[in-house]
Amino acid sequence: MKCVFLTLLFICELALSIGTTDINGLVVSTTESMKDKENRETEDNPRVNPQIYSMQIESNVSNRYATTLITSKVRNLKQNAAETTFSVILPENAFISEFEMEINGKVYKAYVKEKEEAKKIYQQAVSSGQSAAHVELSARDSKTFTVSVNIEPESKTIFRLTYEELLQRQIGMYELIINIHPGQTVDDLGVQVNINETKPLTFVKTPSLRTGNEIRKNDDKLDPSAKIKTINSTSAVVKFNPDVSEQKMFAQHLGSEKENGLAGQFVVQYDVERDPAGGEVLVRDGYFVHFFAPSDLKPLQKHVVFVLDHSGSMGGNKIYQLIEAMQNILSELKPNDIFHIIRFADEASVWNITENTFSQVEIHTRTATYGQLEPYLREIKLPEAVMGTKENIEKAKDIIKDKSNMGLTNIIAGLETGLFLIKRTQENLPNKYQPMIIFLTDGLPNVGMSSGEHITRTVTKLNSGSKRSSIFSLSFGAGADKDFLRKLSSQNLGFSRHIYEAADASLQLQDFYKQISSPLLSDINFKYVDGVSDVTKTHYPILFNGSELIVAGRTSNNPDVLLTVTSICTTGRIQFNASRSEPVTSIERLWAYLTVRQILKERETTENKTELTKKALDLALKYSFVTPVSSLVVVKPNRTDSADTENVDESKLDSQGSLMLGSRAVPHYMGPSGTNSLLYARSYFGGIPGMSMGGVAADPYYSGLTGRHRAEAYYPPPPRFQPYVTSTRRSPVKFRTTLSPSSENSTVPQWLEQIKMKNENITTPLGMLKLGQSGDVTVHPECSKTPLNDNTGECTLLYDCPEVFSVLTDINIYFKYFCPLNEFAGVCCPKKNKSSPVP
Numbered sequence: 001m002k003c004v005f006l007t008l009l010f011i012c013e014l015a016l017s018i019g020t021t022d023i024n025g026l027v028v029s030t031t032e033s034m035k036d037k038e039n040r041e042t043e044d045n046p047r048v049n050p051q052i053y054s055m056q057i058e059s060n061v062s063n064r065y066a067t068t069l070i071t072s073k074v075r076n077l078k079q080n081a082a083e084t085t086f087s088v089i090l091p092e093n094a095f096i097s098e099f100e101m102e103i104n105g106k107v108y109k110a111y112v113k114e115k116e117e118a119k120k121i122y123q124q125a126v127s128s129g130q131s132a133a134h135v136e137l138s139a140r141d142s143k144t145f146t147v148s149v150n151i152e153p154e155s156k157t158i159f160r161l162t163y164e165e166l167l168q169r170q171i172g173m174y175e176l177i178i179n180i181h182p183g184q185t186v187d188d189l190g191v192q193v194n195i196n197e198t199k200p201l202t203f204v205k206t207p208s209l210r211t212g213n214e215i216r217k218n219d220d221k222l223d224p225s226a227k228i229k230t231i232n233s234t235s236a237v238v239k240f241n242p243d244v245s246e247q248k249m250f251a252q253h254l255g256s257e258k259e260n261g262l263a264g265q266f267v268v269q270y271d272v273e274r275d276p277a278g279g280e281v282l283v284r285d286g287y288f289v290h291f292f293a294p295s296d297l298k299p300l301q302k303h304v305v306f307v308l309d310h311s312g313s314m315g316g317n318k319i320y321q322l323i324e325a326m327q328n329i330l331s332e333l334k335p336n337d338i339f340h341i342i343r344f345a346d347e348a349s350v351w352n353i354t355e356n357t358f359s360q361v362e363i364h365t366r367t368a369t370y371g372q373l374e375p376y377l378r379e380i381k382l383p384e385a386v387m388g389t390k391e392n393i394e395k396a397k398d399i400i401k402d403k404s405n406m407g408l409t410n411i412i413a414g415l416e417t418g419l420f421l422i423k424r425t426q427e428n429l430p431n432k433y434q435p436m437i438i439f440l441t442d443g444l445p446n447v448g449m450s451s452g453e454h455i456t457r458t459v460t461k462l463n464s465g466s467k468r469s470s471i472f473s474l475s476f477g478a479g480a481d482k483d484f485l486r487k488l489s490s491q492n493l494g495f496s497r498h499i500y501e502a503a504d505a506s507l508q509l510q511d512f513y514k515q516i517s518s519p520l521l522s523d524i525n526f527k528y529v530d531g532v533s534d535v536t537k538t539h540y541p542i543l544f545n546g547s548e549l550i551v552a553g554r555t556s557n558n559p560d561v562l563l564t565v566t567s568i569c570t571t572g573r574i575q576f577n578a579s580r581s582e583p584v585t586s587i588e589r590l591w592a593y594l595t596v597r598q599i600l601k602e603r604e605t606t607e608n609k610t611e612l613t614k615k616a617l618d619l620a621l622k623y624s625f626v627t628p629v630s631s632l633v634v635v636k637p638n639r640t641d642s643a644d645t646e647n648v649d650e651s652k653l654d655s656q657g658s659l660m661l662g663s664r665a666v667p668h669y670m671g672p673s674g675t676n677s678l679l680y681a682r683s684y685f686g687g688i689p690g691m692s693m694g695g696v697a698a699d700p701y702y703s704g705l706t707g708r709h710r711a712e713a714y715y716p717p718p719p720r721f722q723p724y725v726t727s728t729r730r731s732p733v734k735f736r737t738t739l740s741p742s743s744e745n746s747t748v749p750q751w752l753e754q755i756k757m758k759n760e761n762i763t764t765p766l767g768m769l770k771l772g773q774s775g776d777v778t779v780h781p782e783c784s785k786t787p788l789n790d791n792t793g794e795c796t797l798l799y800d801c802p803e804v805f806s807v808l809t810d811i812n813i814y815f816k817y818f819c820p821l822n823e824f825a826g827v828c829c830p831k832k833n834k835s836s837p838v839p
Helices: 034-040 113-126 244-253 316-330 374-380 388-399 411-428 452-462 482-490 505-516 588-605 611-624 707-714 750-755 811-816
Strands: 003-007 009-011 053-062 064-073 083-091 093-103 106-109 111-114 133-134 141-153 156-164 175-181 189-198 201-205 227-232 233-239 264-272 280-284 287-292 303-311 339-344 348-352 355-361 434-441 470-475 494-497 521-526 539-544 550-554 562-569 572-576 579-581 630-637 723-726 760-764 767-769 793-797 818-821 824-830
Touching: 053 175, 064 083, 083 156, 083 572, 093 141, 111 611, 111 811, 113 264, 113 452, 113 811, 156 588, 175 189, 175 550, 189 264, 201 233, 227 264, 233 264, 233 579, 244 579, 287 588, 303 316, 303 411, 316 388, 316 505, 316 611, 339 411, 348 411, 411 452, 434 521, 452 482, 470 505, 482 588, 494 505, 505 767, 521 550, 550 588, 588 611, 611 630, 793 818, 811 818
Parallel strands: 053 189, 280 579, 303 339, 303 434, 434 470, 470 494
Antiparallel strands: 003 630, 009 141, 053 064, 064 156, 083 141, 093 106, 093 156, 111 630, 133 723, 175 264, 189 233, 201 264, 227 233, 280 287, 287 550, 339 348, 348 355, 521 539, 521 562, 562 572, 760 767, 767 824, 793 824, 818 824
């Protein structure tokens, strides 16, 4: 049996998002094979890309759980084989559950495997060397699935991908967002969303189409004019079928080329009636799910501490965007709220309303230790919180315009000062105000405490007791360590979001604040009857207006699973019950989805991951969820006209074939027509890829990259939806003739050859960097340590320092000596004798 194994690529691109901070969507694009690109165009053989002649997206939403099927049909009009790439941008929290390809009437279905097993297979295969192609996709807060397949002349291929997600209620509604980007006009393009809930629908609407990378207000020119049909009080169908002329019109208004077709997001928003008694419990087939979002509650009074980064890396556009956002956020404070404003750089400062200035908190390390500053902070008598009156807000808006204090990044000073102010306020006004810290930073700690892990442990210890504060972290800019901030917030009753440095940065901040501006309940506890098991999280520190808490579990034959829900509201301790009903569809997969998500979240912050990894993997394999611990593999024939793959023995998969589908990835690799096909995926989690808390590399691919370099390096935006094609050769490659004669016999390191593209670019955690040629960079800043010794060196183009290649044996070592040269890849090179010729 002749066959090769086509592995699937699952990408979560760094610092990219679509629309708002929680995004869903898909992208479909096509590209020719490398072989076709090398063929010259002739009259007898015109170059025509494989065409998507039909793309249909159907999403079924039931019990807030959406299952979305994308069907893309592609035909090759050429007289020779051509490669097509099927790419889907998924919601950040979605799991792929099914994928199949139909080639010449035969269906090749993917299956889920344990991730490490697939990774070992890949590592054996990649050593043989493969040709490479890279399709660059741009989307915020997302992860991308990509697969490439060879299409025979004048034939058709059908791709079908299914993914599942639980819709999150925010600001009073559920939002399903589908991003459509076929890269061309499509004769048969359609989206259908079927909504079927147990509670009556209060509204269903489709706002303006969105670009996918910036927040925009409704625009009549982008009204999708979708057809919304109400089936009954609990069901509705939404259809969007733009013809070719409408696709071109939308493309133009969304800022793309008309001939490239629609490139944007189709959005469906809806909500259901709320039960003031305590929500809705659905029970069916031994499983239950409890939706809790009571209505008719007054917001809690809150004590908000804004901790704002005023370090040097915030200079320029970022600080102006921060000021603009804070002007709007301060306007959202209620008169009965109280607030502090702290800013930090080398040290922390607290706003003093009396003097309308900032009081400096000077930390003297000889007399005070971070984590133990309370006696010192009490002694210096920091300003009290102020009420959210109109007068105080106007003063705060004026002082927030001050852009001074641009120094280093002392995160622990800002957070410890904020926690102290909350503790002092709780002592004077016990249980009157719900405390929360809104912490915004664009970089990494480099003074005070430079380890993110140390900061997290210290802050969590300080933030203990009966009235803990929620810490909501906002990472700002491409250099922020999102992994550190996510763990900091998750261990301190909050969550993190990334604010993208774009024209809509202030809108992103405002939207985030709207989500947390009105806390309704605190200390929420769910209690269920004996006999329930495998219950997800049952304690929540806070519930915000417009959001929802969800608990799921397994039950015996007793349908009355809920005992009570207790929490604290404006009048004190309160109890809730809930209505019970039987859903029209199964809720087992919803329970499995929630359980896997919860286990994976716990796994992020625990030291011993073995047990949690096994639990998550067992459920992922059982329910065919592609997660950070599982992978997806599909088998396809080497020649689509003759191979027999109906009876493939999975136990005999070898290094010729399969490769992991992870949670995040760098460029994928595939062979030309008639050869083995591989796709390369590397896992990394949050922030700068592969970096754990404190800047310690979790993946050797990225270790050694210092916090300063990660925070300050240039991040060139990737070309939008442009394919890059290159080749990877097994034998060492000679330097180009632009190098000096003395270096011509030097060889490019193997790892560099594997990631280098045809246009001499490389994709790194810092984005796409150019390798460049001698003379491209004339300014060589000093750097601290070279690969050959501990002496200072000069930052030089990587190709201009061949003497260090014997030391740079892998990309791990290279990033220890990496230095930024704008868009070029630099290395700390030993200083050269200025009288000698420049290589």
